[in-house]
Amino acid sequence: MLDQFKPLKVGIIPCNGEEICEGTLTRFACRKVLDSLRPGDTVTICLPLFIAGDKGEQNFAKTFPTITVDGGEKRCSQKSTERLSGRPRYAVVISELLKEKGVEPPSSRRKLTAQDQTAIDLVAEDIVKKVDEILEKG
């Protein structure tokens, strides 16, 4: 029976990223996945609550597969998740993904423009691909 187990939900753990433009992009891409692309299959784990010691958030991340989404190479979400709950199934780093795809990062952390929608879509699609892989393979 156990090998037939498939996760029902995937936890998405975005970084806070207040200081960097990619941090704002992280939020919009993750919300797009949560609200529009895979609303029934994903839940968000609140990183500040998680690192403040909330047992509910930490236990969820121990039990269910997670995808961390970091704005930059410091990988705060990934490292915090590894420290508090275990290795995430996938770790997305937006600055690296944009560079790889040749897409410009946003120029403002306060407000994204219509041009930044390409970057939001790209990141959201990358997360969705990973969500689908987890749900399919378990």
Add this chain to the structure above:
Amino acid sequence: MKKKMVILPCSVIGKAYGEMGRQAIYELIEDLGEEQATTTCLARLMIDDPETKGLVHENLVITVDGCARDCARKNVEFTGKTVSSALRVIDVFKDNRDLKPEGILELGEPGFKLVHHLARKLREEVDRLNRGEA
């Protein structure tokens, strides 16, 4: 050298309070200039980033939490730093019940009115701390 104000929101992603706190901080920093006020990524404290810890420990810190869980304040205090002031977005919301943000990240006009209220409240705190009042 005069200390900076380091203002840290919780940035909760499941509620509009997180975005409101974040936007209010950006508004205030643009208003005051980076030489007087700044922000940094809250989660860098968790990974023991030395630069971030230095910034927080050498300056005055104001936290802006979405709700009574006070995650931003707690995360700063875990590093041994006492915050100079701790605000909650929900309190500004309670004082302006007629204003409701339209979405979690897309706050709309009423949400941005709340952001401006919060930014003004933050400015009052900064002024109070600059006068040396505890």
